[in-house]
Amino acid sequence: MTDAKTRSDRIRDKIDASGAQMRANGHAHLPDAYPPDSYRSLAGEYPWLAIAAGAGAGLLLGALLPRSFTSKVGRRAVGLATVAGELGLALSKQAREAASEAANEGLEFADEKTAPIRARASRMAGTAGEQARDAGLAIIDLASRVARLRR
Numbered sequence: 001m002t003d004a005k006t007r008s009d010r011i012r013d014k015i016d017a018s019g020a021q022m023r024a025n026g027h028a029h030l031p032d033a034y035p036p037d038s039y040r041s042l043a044g045e046y047p048w049l050a051i052a053a054g055a056g057a058g059l060l061l062g063a064l065l066p067r068s069f070t071s072k073v074g075r076r077a078v079g080l081a082t083v084a085g086e087l088g089l090a091l092s093k094q095a096r097e098a099a100s101e102a103a104n105e106g107l108e109f110a111d112e113k114t115a116p117i118r119a120r121a122s123r124m125a126g127t128a129g130e131q132a133r134d135a136g137l138a139i140i141d142l143a144s145r146v147a148r149l150r151r
Contacts, residue, residue, distance in 0.1 A: 043050035
């Protein structure tokens, strides 16, 4: 009995050490004990599993169907895929044009709203330049007067 007890104690110690190591490494997230509510939530939690299941179901279905049926379905599927691709391309062009128009409208709106601010800043810069020129001329005039007085 003591041999079985020491074995269970060792196993329990190993489990505790593994849990501590997982918590130390940040791997404390364990999967939920309850199954997902729907297939959609299952696919959300395990997307690669959903892809693998779909591929496996497709392979199984393809192996079970007769070859003449699959060739007809294959041609139709290629045709539908082509149509879907063209439709996607057309929709993406429309989306790109709508986004371009929205961007142009946004730029025009920003231009309209900032025009008064830009005009005021331009006037202020012009006024500041004129004042700096006038101050410079006044300093030159004063310096020339001082120079005349020193003679």
